Structure formats: structure tokens, C-alpha cells
Amino acid sequence: MAITRIGGANAISGTIPAANIATLTSSNFPAGSIVQVTDTTVISSEQILSSSSYADLTSVTVSITPSSTSNKILLIANINAKYQDATAGYGLKFFRDTTNIFTTTTDYAVIRKGTATMRDNQTFYFLDSPSSTSSITYKVQVATHTDSEVRFHNSAQSIIYATEIKG
Secondary structure, eight states, X not given: OOOOOOOGGGOOOOOOOGGGSOOOOGGGSOTTXXXXXXXXXXXXXXXXXXXXXXXXXXXXXXXXOOSOTTOXXXXXXXXXXXXXXXXXXXXXXXXXXXEEEEEOSSSOSEEOOSSSSEEEEEEEEEEEOOOOOSOEEEEEEEEEGGGOOEEETSSSOEEEEEEEEOO
């Protein structure tokens, strides 16, 4: 069987009918594909907390509307904190609207031991299965270790991402 190569000046030209081209939508994506990403960056609104009771981390919220009930939402929160004493720390919770969907495995996942007035960034992840196509708001709550003072978004940014992943 002979093979003929067509290229260069011998290439075929023309128009492909629109009916022969698949429309690309999230329903065509394979499982595991990223469908959409939303984020919120908090830069200038320092929040000082010193309580072992959980409270909203101001402005660390993000909204997303899933395109399918079988899709998942990957939450990523990068939290900037400045510790005012040597044993400061904090615990974190993720909320889907008003429902607590994740709490760090220890009450205070981040405990700074050693030097006071240190700054760091910690990243938290959670994969949510909201089974919804309605708008969802995710937020972060924190509580400080032994009521120590922690300054959040102090001269540096905190970010929360919501990434929809095809189920």
C-alpha cells in the first residue's frame, strides 16, 4: 500500500463546516479537568486576634458556582500571620456557607515555638464535594493558641482559592 504525503503547496485548503466541530464546554472535559478558578486576595486589612474561640478571618472568603453536582471544589488558603509571642499559634476551619466542612486535625495546627514576632505563611487544602450548582461562599475561621496574639494579613497578603474540578 502506497502512502502519499501532502504538504506545503500540495496542502488541502477549505472550510470545515461548524456542524463538524464539537462545542467545547465543561461537560466535554474529562474527569479531573479544572473547570474554573476563583480567588480573593487580602492585602491591607490587618486583623488582630487573641482568642481560643473561632472567628471569621475578615475578607478571606470566595464564591463559586459549580457547573455540575458531581464536580468537586478544591479549597486552598494561604494565610499570612505574624506572631507576637514565642508560643503563639492558630487553628483553622473552612466553611461552606454556614456549614463547617474542615477543621485542622489539632486545635492549633500552626504553633510557633521560639522567637517572638515571627511572620510566616501557611497553606491549607481541602477537597469539598458540595453536590450543588448554586452559588457557594467559602470562608475561613481561626482561633489562637492560649489566647496569644496573632496578626493576620500584617503587611503581607492572604489568599483563598476555590478551584472547580470535573467529577
